Amino acid sequence: MNPRTGKTYLRAGYAPATINHNLTVVSSFYAFHRRHNRGPLVNPVPESAAQRRALAHHDPEMPTPQFRRARLRQRVRSADPRAIPDNLWDELFRAMTHDQDRAAVLLYVSSGSRAGELLGVAPNDIDWSGQQIYVVTKGRP
Known part of the structure; x- marks a missing residue:
């Protein structure tokens, strides 16, 4: 564990999520050309035809059926959401010298937007009406 962030250090080799992602990319490449x-x-990437058929028109209100992983796919543990400890937030805000910087960081973090969406934010994308401030991205607040 990293004592500063509380996160585990990376292991040697590729992570299971990386292997699964690469399998998906290769499979999509071949499917596109087919x-x-x-x-x-x-x-060349094996897939579970039964799983693909069952999930093709899956109702989100119903529980997701359980399937075995396709060959080559790795078991990925569910991870907690990434976060930084409160003391690092305090250190970050102490390092900022202007209130505008603090307000921008708070706005970005509280909006829940993805990094790619935030990179394209312009002043007219921010809804200043009411008591809450929203970053409007892709037509949603």
Whole structure:
């Protein structure tokens, strides 16, 4: 554990989530070229056809059925949401010299927006009406 952040250090080798992501990318590459009748027609990444059929039109109100992982797929543990400890937040705010910087960071963190959405925020994207301030991204507050 890192004593400053409370997070575990990285292990040697690739993480299971990285392996699964790479398998998805390779599978999507072959599926794309198969759809356009280019390249090999056999996808080297095994997939679970039963799972794909069952989840194709899955009702979100119903519980998700359990399936075995497809071959080569790694078991990924569910992780807690990433966060920084309160003492690091305090240190960050002490390091900021202007109230505008503090307000911007608070606005970005409290909006719950993704980093890519925040990079494109312009002043007219911020809804200043009412008692709460919202960053409007992709048509949603």
